[in-house]
Amino acid sequence: MAEVILTDRLTKSYGARRGVIELSFSVSPGEVFGYLGPNGAGKTTTIRTLLDLIRPTSGRAFVFGLDPRRDAVRIHARVGYLPGEFSLYDHMTGAEYLTYLASLRGGVPAERIRELAERLDVDLGARIRTLSHGNRQKIGLIQAFMHRPELLILDEPTQGLDPLIQHEFTRLIEETRADGRTVFLSSHVMPEVERVCDRVGIIREGRLVAVEEIGDLRAKELRTLEIRFGQPIRPDAFEGVPGVREARVNGETARVTVTGPMDALVKRLAAFEVVDLVSHEPSLEEIFLTFYGRGEEHGG
């Protein structure tokens, strides 16, 4: 089995609470796979099943072709994992914590840990209880990356990181990809996934509603423009313009929803006196509603 991750109708039920329902997807070696969905959609449930922290209700999952239920230890040896919610041992220093985990992994080059700490700008000498949330997140990242695992499973990895460090994180992912290693990254933030991933699985209410190449998703990209004109314009001014999905004109203002390239719209706008133009990045929820709003009716 060549796929690094493979799931086949993977289902986890929690009684009344939603889990995940019949997930089937695969992640190839060397790929950076984004797992995108709103909070509570089932991202963490999927990830914890892959690591044998929880067990599926039905269906199967394979990591490196191994069954997590039977071969958890062999899988763990090749995986670096950052949970979405975690604590470190408060009374330890960062260095003590990382060396403890390094020992459980059979040793990690000290130079590697120092390098990561420098790049992410975190003081490993400080007691963890004195560290900010962002700094704890960095130590979580270091423990996931330090042993150069073949597969990184990162659950909402950039929460709490400042933009400079997020950039460094992006570089870490790129280096991992350059090494031919694989990344499975969950997020509820579209731009983060766009920045680093090759392919995206979109999960909503426990179901995988789409798996797309990032380029294809970008082509579908949705934008809302708020435009103010110098004089009232006709309500049908944007009819027939390629890419415009919806246009609401109200005298001197218009709210236009566009997908894909904006060229045609901009050329149409050139015919008017434009006083102001604001472009909104749509929320993930808007994208879901636009493209995957009928998710529940598919599959199952």
Added chain:
Amino acid sequence: MAAEVLRARPLLATVFRKTAWEQRRAIFWWGVGLFAAGAMYAPFYPSIRENAATFEQYIQEMPEFLREAFLGRTGDFTSPAGYLNTELFSLFAPLLMLLFAIGAGARAIAGEEERRTLDILLSTPIPRSRVVVDKFLAMLAGGAFLALMLWLSVPLTGPPFELRVDLGNLAAAVLMCFLLAMAFGAIALAVSAGSGRRGLAIGVAAGAAAGSWLVDLLVPAVEAISWLQYLSPMHYYLDPEPMMNGLGIVGSLVLAGIALGSFVAAIVLFERRDLAS
């Protein structure tokens, strides 16, 4: 150039050593407590001895079941061994040992799970069973240290007060006290590993210990149900009276069996379940 490979200081190299190292301060103070428990009865011994005749008479006048319940099977209260059997080993020493062991067992898995440190620990290439084994061993090591302190306290503080006992019998009593604590500590560990809830683990194990003690205390007085005492782990601790009789083989085996059985149950239950996120 040989790369420096980062391994933990030996003290943090395994889950066992880390757990043992982390409890060092607490263990020190528990050790002080056990030593003090063993020492604190010595100064009162001379007056007990001087008034032995009065005590004996008083004891003889007590109803039999009260005498058994509070003074042990032999009713010997005034000899050094009987005095320690009654005062130290019937309640206070096992109580302290139990508190330590139940706390350690309950904390073992559920403590990490409730604090959310367990996901990362279990994403390393160590089996779940190994974590249970290491936590169990850390509890055994801590308990063994406390038992040693308890044992040392008597020969170190008793002689000035003419409290001299057979050190072999004392060791037997301490060992049985240790086994009792490990039995209930392992029950706490099993609930901790099986449920992930520390409070529940403490409640179940402490409740079982208290219930077991009450059963052993009260049931023998009622002929018809006196057989129930054999279901009480506390019976196997209290009945042999090792201070006088040496190690109770059956009692020790039963207590060790409960500890081992609960330990195995902890592994099985932990392997089977979903971890709380």
